[in-house]
Amino acid sequence: MATATKHEVIADAVLEAIGGVENVKSVTHCATRLRFALNDRDKADKAKVEATRGVITVMESGGQFQVVIGNTVNEVYQAIIRHKGIKAGESVATGGFMARLIDLVTSIFTPFLWVLAGTGLIKAALAVAVAINADFGLTTTYALFYAASDATFQFLPLFLAITAAKKFKANQWVAVAIVGALLYSETIGIDAIGGLTLKAFADSGEALDFFGIPVLMPAYLSAVIPAIFAVYVQSKLEQLLDKFMPEAIKNFINPMIVVGVVVPFTFLVIGPLSALLGDGLAWVVDNLWALSPAVGGALLGAGWQVFVIFGLHWALLPLFMVGLTTVGYSLLTGPLFAAVASQGAAALAVFFKTKNKDLKGVAGPASLSGIVAGITEPAIYGVTLRLKKPFIYGVIGGAVGGSIAAIGGSAADGFVLPSALTVVSTINIGNFGMQLLGTGLAMVIAFSLTFFLGFKDLPATTDEDEAKDAAEVEAGPVTVAAPVAGTVIPLAEVNDKVFSSGALGQGAGVLPASGVITAPVAGELVTVMPHAYGIRTAAGVEVLVHVGIDTVKLDGKHFASKVAQGDTVVRGQQLAQVDLAAVKAAGFDTTTVVLVTNADEADAVAVAATGAVAGEGDLLTVSR
Incomplete structure (x- = not known):
């Protein structure tokens, strides 16, 4: 069976957390978000979705359950709609006029948004080329490129x-x-x-x-x-x-x-x-x-990222398009470059200042995404809004920079996502120098306030934490996670003499509350069956996850493997999806057994949890 991609892993985890395929009325997506219409909101576990690796946050607006993914949202969306029963490409908005307007705009414009932005970037590059060499604008090469860039818009x-x-x-x-x-x-x-x-x-x-x-x-x-x-x-x-x-x-x-x-x-x-x-x-x-471009620019520069948080920025898109189609530009776009760049700069300051290595790992790519690509949601949800003060500093920078750009009459003369790459789209409208000054000053303000005034940092990541996250490749205790959420029972109480006797190894059982089976350790998959998975860690610890008792008799029915033998997995990666209700209905015990099969090579295998345990929560400790 083909190995599940990382996007499929995210998609499957999100679907499981929102109540499964049957709870999805329809799904669509915008530039960074999956937008679900759910049959029963109460079945969706918002905290569990937000805890999924690859998910930035969850927003609920206009009757939609919105899962913020970031730049790879289309890949995750494609992984979601591969499931039978998913109604793709449609959304159903409830609520007032604004909610319905936003739903209408996102549904109509999102499918071709990236094409429009990409061709707009070509047009911006042509503007730079002509500014450097005016004669280039008279060549047939320019004409061909211009046709490529302008056709989408025309x-x-x-x-x-x-x-x-x-x-x-x-x-x-x-x-x-x-x-x-x-x-x-x-x-x-x-x-x-x-x-x-x-x-x-x-x-x-x-x-x-x-x-x-x-x-x-x-x-x-x-x-x-x-x-x-x-x-x-x-x-x-x-x-x-x-x-x-x-x-x-x-x-x-x-x-x-x-x-x-x-x-x-x-x-x-x-x-x-x-x-x-x-x-x-x-x-x-x-x-x-x-009446006052300075005030208008400041308000839009400060408020744009707030609009993004609530998805309200889509409501302004028709105004942008009206300007572009009537006079060739919209003055509303000028302040947006400062608003976007300032949040990226605030995230960059967090990258340099934080002592938490996990946060640093998020802040670096998020800052580049915001500054270079114009996609700020990873920076907002993953860094600045999470820490509060950096977000405020970014808003301040956006207000100052947006005001300066607006005073200069700056605007983009094509549809682009505001970013460092596309700021050249403003070269022909208004004062380009004022735009560069405003955008640059916004970044300096946001970066400086964040770096020098500081913020309440997350706890510093220790070397021990880093070693643990790196799959414990060094000698020392190895922690084995629960492969599924549920209730821990002693191995002796497992209803199978081979397991309960310890003949196959030491460990524990889990009465599963979920059908998502994940890897309890990082390592190589040496055994893959629909109901059983053997993993060998880099440190030589061998772990077996056996889903159910005598479930080999089902011959794979009700089990969907997400991995293949020989794959390398990380702790928490999905191994399989199991229809627990169907397995029980077929008369089988669903107790999931977790064993260290080479326990004789360890000093001790201790059960680290009792009672309820979360998926990926610590279950066993292997001392060596």
Whole structure:
């Protein structure tokens, strides 16, 4: 059997902690979070999910159980949806308008967010190249790269057609046909109007009408609002047609009617109203910003990471997109670079100052993720918010830096995730020097306050702790963990004479309360059977985990191994998933036996726990 990947291990542990596959109504994800809709919230153990290695934290908002993973969320999401019965790609938000708005935005924009950010980074690099050498902007090489970077944004409505159709439960290909007609109006000439595009014909002053009804022709390339509303109307019309259209003809008649109705309706109603709405929102933002860019920049620079904590930052995404599609930039984006960089800088200061090696191991990568990639949730949940003061220092730095950037009129001229790499996207809008000053000062403030004013550090990691976490490769006592949560019983009380007599080795039994079986020690898997796993540690201690009594007779039924013989595992890594209820229903004792099989080579094997024991809690101590 193939070895489980680390992402599959995380996914399986999360699913087990939230009540299993059957408790998942649906799941989707955004840039850093798994977003679950659960059938029964009470079955989810929030503390257990947060204790899972690879999980940063858990947030509950808008009726969703949100598990923050970080940069690898898509890999964990793919590992989750591999399970049968998981309804993927959909989310169900409950609550008020804001919760539903955030759910709508995340569902529609998240699937292509990284493509949009990646191509935006190419455009930012081109801006730097032209700033260095203006002649490069006149070359065909530049033109080809620009096409690669700008196509995603110009044809963004097609991406929205697909994701909005999925959200509104409409036919995706009909949605593409509808939105494609909108883009056609600006890109393809029509012989009937002199080879001009519909947009060019209308802009030339000629009368454009539909059966005598005047048609206004706003820009549809890169437009966000018309595409979303058009697909929404499409979904409602499709639902109506499905109620009475005969099955024999609906497959081709329904698309004909939907496209024939929704496209003209969009040109006549949705498009012009969307243009007015977009212009109005852009006007409001620009005028509010004009009252005091310093105050606006400070508030956004300070509040952005607070919005991230609660997932509210998604509510601002439509405002960003409106600005980008109307004037080519959004002033709201300028202060975000300082807000993001300051949290990364605070985490970096923690990395240099903390005495706790585990925290240092989190802070280093998290700071790089925030500063370089613009993903701050690992830094926030894993470091700054956890320690409190560094988060506050980061907010202070973001406020100061955001204010300076806003005073300079800085803004990104493409969709990017604010980071050190993408700050060059602001080179063409406003004062780039003010942006660099604001972002740099934000980092200096956050780093300096964190490093010099300090914070309440976690207890220092001792050499003994480090040695233990490194699988106890040096001589000395070896601690064997419980491979499953449950109740400890003496080996003599195990209902099997071979085990209870100690003939196979010394150890204990655990009456399992969970079906997740994990490695009690780090080492090499020398035996792998669906119901039994033998591990040899680097120090030579051999440990056997035997799930159930006589369960070999089940021939692997109700057991799902996650590892293979020869694999190297770490303590706490999942070995198997067991359907305990099914095993019991088949008439088998589920007592899980943990033995040191070469106990004769040790001075002593002592049981280190009695009564209830947590999974991965210390169970045995092997003295050598």
